[in-house]
Amino acid sequence: MSGTNGQWPLYEIFVRSKRGLNHVHVGSLRAADDRMALTHARDLYTRRNEGVSVWAVRSDDIAASTPDEKDPFFEPSGDKVYRHPTFYDIPADVPHI
Amino acid sequence: MSSSASPSPDGAAERPQERLHPQEHTHLQEHFDRTIAKDQRIEPRDWMPEGYRKTLVRQIAQHAHSEIIGMQPEGDWITRAPSLRRKAILFAKVQDEAGHGLYLYSAAETLGADRQDLTERLIEGRQKYSSIFNYPTPTFADVGVIGWFVDGAAICNQVPLCRSSYGPYARAMVRVCKEESFHQRQGYELLMTMMRGTEEQRAMVQDAVDRWWWPSLMMFGPPDEDSPNSAQSMAWRIKRHSNDELRQKFVDMTVPQAEKLGVTLPDPELRWNEERGQHDFGRPDFTELMRVIKGDGPCNAERVGRRRTAHEEGAWVREAAAAHAAKQARREEKEHAA
Numbered sequence: 001m002s003g004t005n006g007q008w009p010l011y012e013i014f015v016r017s018k019r020g021l022n023h024v025h026v027g028s029l030r031a032a033d034d035r036m037a038l039t040h041a042r043d044l045y046t047r048r049n050e051g052v053s054v055w056a057v058r059s060d061d062i063a064a065s066t067p068d069e070k071d072p073f074f075e076p077s078g079d080k081v082y083r084h085p086t087f088y089d090i091p092a093d094v095p096h097i
Numbered sequence: 098m099s100s101s102a103s104p105s106p107d108g109a110a111e112r113p114q115e116r117l118h119p120q121e122h123t124h125l126q127e128h129f130d131r132t133i134a135k136d137q138r139i140e141p142r143d144w145m146p147e148g149y150r151k152t153l154v155r156q157i158a159q160h161a162h163s164e165i166i167g168m169q170p171e172g173d174w175i176t177r178a179p180s181l182r183r184k185a186i187l188f189a190k191v192q193d194e195a196g197h198g199l200y201l202y203s204a205a206e207t208l209g210a211d212r213q214d215l216t217e218r219l220i221e222g223r224q225k226y227s228s229i230f231n232y233p234t235p236t237f238a239d240v241g242v243i244g245w246f247v248d249g250a251a252i253c254n255q256v257p258l259c260r261s262s263y264g265p266y267a268r269a270m271v272r273v274c275k276e277e278s279f280h281q282r283q284g285y286e287l288l289m290t291m292m293r294g295t296e297e298q299r300a301m302v303q304d305a306v307d308r309w310w311w312p313s314l315m316m317f318g319p320p321d322e323d324s325p326n327s328a329q330s331m332a333w334r335i336k337r338h339s340n341d342e343l344r345q346k347f348v349d350m351t352v353p354q355a356e357k358l359g360v361t362l363p364d365p366e367l368r369w370n371e372e373r374g375q376h377d378f379g380r381p382d383f384t385e386l387m388r389v390i391k392g393d394g395p396c397n398a399e400r401v402g403r404r405r406t407a408h409e410e411g412a413w414v415r416e417a418a419a420a421h422a423a424k425q426a427r428r429e430e431k432e433h434a435a
Contacts, residue, residue, distance in 0.1 A: 007213050008419065010206070027269070028203045030212065032418035033425060044196050047189075048276075067142045 010059040011037040013044075015051035023055050031056070133334055138264035141207040149333055152326070153263050154210045155224075156335065161201035162219045162226035166400050168194045170234045171243055179237060186283050187240065193276050200269040207265045220405040228386055229316050231394030238291060238298075238305035244284015246306075246313040246351070252277050253347045254317065257337035266335075285354065292359055299359075306355070307363045314378075315386040317344040323383070348376050 008030040014023035026045045031037035037056035046054065065073050081087050090097055117125070125144040132139060139145055168191045175191065178184035202212050218224040229247055234240065255277065258270040291298040318324055318340040330336040338346075348367075355362050366379040388394070 006419070007211075008415070008422075027200060027265075027272075028206070029199060032415075033422035036418060036422075043192075044199055047193070047196065067140075067144070 008032045008036075011041070011056045012059050012062060013037075013041045014055040014057070015041075015045055016053040017051055019052060023053065026050075028059060133262055136262075136334070138267065139262055140264045148329070149335075150208055152330060152333070153266065153335060154205055154208050156330075157201055157205040157208070157266055158210065158215050158218070159225050159227070161198045161205060161215070162224060163230065164194050164198035164201060165219075166226045166230045166404060167247075168198075169400055169403060170230055170232070170396075171240050173234055174237060174240050177237070178240075183287070190244070190280055190283065193280065197269075197273045197276070200272055201266075204263075204265040204269045208263075216408060220401060220408060222392060222401060225390060227316060228389040228394065229312050230400060231389050231396045232309070232312050233395055236301050236305060238288065238301040239309070241284045241287035241291065241302070242305040242309045244280050244282075245288060245354070246284075246309050247316070248277055248280040248284060249351060250313050250316045250347050252281060253343050253350070257343075260334075260337060262334035285358070288358055288360075302358075303360050306360045310363050311381050311385075312389075314344055314347070314381040315383070315389075317341075317347065319383055319386065320380075345375055348378050352376055 009032075010028055010030055012028050013026050015026045016023045029037065029040050029044055031040050034056060038054055041054045041056050042051075045051065077083075126146065129139070129143070129145055129149075132143070139149075171187060172191050175184060175187050178187050202215060205215060206212055215224070219226070229250075234243070252274065255270050255274050259267055259274055261267040261270065288302050291302050321327065321339045321341045324340055327336060327339055331339070352362065352367070352369075364379045366377060368377055370377045389397070392398075
């Protein structure tokens with residue numbers, strides 16, 4: 001919680017630029033509470049119709065992978081080439097595949 | 098307060114560099130160098146050399162401070178703008194500058210900088226901001242010339258920074274550059290309007306051009322031979338072009354705009370050099386630049402003083418918001434318990 005002499009907490013801001021698209025991380029800001037985080041996010045990140053929806057998430061509520069574990073963490077997907085369509089040889093004259 | 102202790106997922110990770118085994122350090126340095134060489138971005142929680150981090154914090158903080166202080170010279174004209182249209186435009190522009198400052202402060206925070214600390218450094222004069230904002234704005238034509246020259250120069254500087262090697266800085270610059278184009282165009286349009294006006298208005302524009310031209314050229318910093326940190330910044334790909342290259346680009350870009358507008362740039366040495374395919378131009382007075390950066394410009398004390406006052410007078414708002422948030426949180430807790 002932010003004390004009176006402390007800083008407001010940090011929020012990460014995600015904006016959906018239009019219907020049909022995902023919310024995308026656009027940056028961060030400091031705000032005293034969730035409501036202020038949303039109004040500040042509107043003023044800071046959507047001054048030119050950049051969004052139709054905003055999420056504000058307390059930065060310290062986000063679980064993130066660390067760069068140190070990058071290689072082993074993502075390794076399981078590294079050696080599974082058969083997950084890609086290009087792994088399979090199909091004759092060129094087979095249509096629509 | 099937990100929020101500053103626990104970093105953002107994008108924020109500065111604990112940096113136990115001192116405890117690293119020398120071999121591990123070499124390995125990390127190599128990985129960093131390879132990332133830069135491949136022209137990929139460094140992201141907040143990647144390992145980076147301390148020099149890289151410090152250089153970036155200094156540069157991003159100065160940049161952020163410049164945006165925030167930069168609200169003042171034009172902000173002075175908001176209440177005196179000659180029409181509602183001009184007033185609304187100026188409001189939007191000054192609000193954008195605040196926004197740019199905030200994008201940049203949050204980029205600096207991803208490097209472990211503390212936002213409150215940055216503000217204090219600015220108002221105590223321990224961190225710098227662009228020299229250009231220490232010049233006064235005595236006439237409304239200054240608003241136009243700032244948009245045209247100062248924002249034009251900022252565009253020259255900032256477009257290459259969109260490819261800066263540090264991810265959050267580059268991304269902030271992309272947003273800034275998108276908005277900067279409006280700033281430059283509104284300035285030029287304002288001047289075109291004045292140039293179509295009375296003799297007095299045209300003289301006002303020329304006077305503003307005369308006063309802002311040289312300080313605008315100084316915005317690019319000292320000449321390359323006197324800019325000792327540039328080479329390292331370019332090696333790290335924080336910077337992409339030298340000060341003199343950017344200055345040249347700005348001159349070449351601005352000369353035809355001045356002709357079209359019908360004003361004279363106050364440099365008797367300014368001429369097209371067929372051989373180089375660029376303009377030759379006079380040397381700005383870099384002793385003036387150094388003097389203004391060191392604090393002895395026409396408005397340094399006023400700008401920093403006003404920033405300090407705004408910060409101090411806003412203290413009760415920050416405290417009230419924090420107290421309100423605390424009260425809401427307690428109330429929610431109680432409701433959950435019930």
